Amino acid sequence: MYTGDWEEARQEGKDEKKWLLVNIQNEKVFDCQVLNRDIWKNESIIETVKENFLFLQYSKDDPRAETYCNYYFQNAQIEDEYPHVAVVDPRTGEQVKLWSKKVPQQAEFLMQLHEFLDRYSLETSARNPVAKRRSEAKKEKPVEQLTEDEQIERAMQASLGGRKESIKVPNEDPDDLTKSIPDLRNSSADDKDMTDVSEEETSSSSQTSPFASIPSDQPHKEPEMSSSVTRIQLRHPAGRIVRRFAIADPVQRIYEYLKAEPIEGKEGADFELRSLGKDLIDSRDSTIEEAGLKNASVMVEFVDT
Incomplete structure (x- = not known):
């Protein structure tokens, strides 16, 4: 503290x-x-x-x-x-x-x-x-626009020492x-122009990438909740999913789950998993506990291809 x-x-x-x-x-x-x-x-x-x-x-x-x-x-x-x-x-x-x-x-x-x-x-x-916006303080209506109940309420307030109720901005x-605005964290002024990369080079890179080597036929069965199990929130552009994993599971199990049970409309799409701004692909062999993902929120970011 x-x-x-x-x-x-x-x-x-x-x-x-x-x-x-x-x-x-x-x-x-x-x-x-x-x-x-x-x-x-x-x-x-x-x-x-x-x-x-x-x-x-x-x-x-x-x-x-x-x-x-x-x-x-x-x-x-x-x-x-x-x-x-x-x-x-x-x-x-x-x-x-x-x-x-x-x-x-x-x-x-x-x-x-x-x-x-x-x-x-x-x-x-x-x-x-x-x-995108901020709520404005609620302005006091003119008397002629008040309902009968609102006029009575204002009269009661006025009778209490003639004090006017303070205007409060909603918390x-x-x-x-x-949250309705696209996240700009991944944008950068130094983004390189990749137009000179050929389709052949892109395809070859995809085939040999760590992500491509992760199997897509390993559905995930949630374990019963216990001291060795944790919940992980998976946030994606259309919402969020909360799933249970054993803390001894490798991080790769999260990738396998999302490949085997893809988010609706994103079947077959490449994606990245990020936590605290860090790409988890290099931590896929670490356990969920070692990677600091107990009760964590993980971002699912789809890669445009």
């Missing part, structure tokens, strides 16, 4: 190329205690956070939380807004992911962390997803606003 203040954390995040993972706590909210019990003590989550994030956990009344709450969490005094967990880009100060009011179970939260790390990078050459996950 990072113990410095907000500005110090941003500087260290820039220097170490680590995202800022922020948890604002309210001791009166039971779900905040559940976070401490179930999420922040999970070994797999701890490993992922240590490697990729600076973890900041502040009480809502901690002076160190003041700057963060002023910018990102103006409703910090409202119990219904908890739990609050967010990811912030240390370079720009932009909040890029948010879990608000409800945090998923351990396995799903870990998958979402891995999914985030697949889509975003702090490398200077990376092109991260951009939000949306910024990451959700990018």
